[in-house]
């Protein structure tokens with residue numbers, strides 16, 4: 001493939017992903033990838049992707065969707081996975097090699113500024129677009145990757161109220177700890193920054209997309225194989241994890257009570273598979289004009 005990785009310039013969010021979130025995501029990879037797959041599994045059969053297509057998967061993380069898309073486009077097509085954390089991409093490269101999928105390449109880059117050429121039929125993002133500093137500029141940059149008439153599909157979380165897998169633990173932990181301050185380090189606007197379909201429709205319109213459509217995807221999500229694992233996961237990742245991390249010493253002092261409260265509430269959602277809570281996303285599709 002002809003794309004070259006430009007030297008990545010790290011803004012504060014990209015730094016945060018690399019410094020803080022990479023180790024946590026690697027530790028919790030089994031929960032995250034399996035959980036997020038519930039959403040893409042519902043979306044994949046409907047994607048506008050054909051054998052021979054060229055596809056870009058932005059914010060591709062560990063690369064599992066990029067590999068699945070590479071299988072789908074077959075040997076006459078190809079996939080480029082782009083992420084700002086090379087540590088994630090190494091998993092994708094290894095998994096693709098192990099699976100014998102040669103038509104996928106992974107490039108470390110900031111999707112907001114990567115100099116795409118209009119060579120892709122399809123641009124995909126599973127939960128990778130909610131962290132952009134300037135969503136309109138980034139969505140516009142994604143559109144520059146598309147051929148005329150090409151399709152972009154992104155999956156983004158709906159509101160926290162529709163996502164108890166993240167909302168419930170946050171509501172419990174904020175009984176014990178303060179909300180993070182405005183100066184808290186963060187991964188960007190955050191997982192719910194694209195929950196409002198009206199706002200996102202406008203962003204996409206300004207970014208130059210046509211025929212924008214939203215479809216709600218609901219799926220159960222495993223947050224731990226047992227209550228202890230679910231508590232540990234929540235203290236590490238997501239809005240509850242952010243509250244816990246930002247509270248510093250206070251969080252350590254209250255840890256025992258927080259763990260007990262989380263365990264009590266999360267145990268109510270125990271199934272034979274593990275702790276399962278509801279989650280809800282938007283499948284958002286837009287077209288690059290012909």
Ligand SMILES: C[S@@+](CC[C@H](N)C(=O)[O-])C[C@H]1O[C@@H](n2cnc3c(N)ncnc32)[C@H](O)[C@@H]1O
Pocket residue numbers: 014017032033036058059060061062063082083084085088109110111112125126127128129131132
């Ligand atoms: C919630 S993860 C989703 C990863 C993957 N798509 C999945 O579904 O498993 C968000 C991903 O977006 C990446 N990311 C965040 N901001 C980015 C940026 N500006 N450019 C490229 N990747 C970015 C992160 O490194 C992370 O891998």
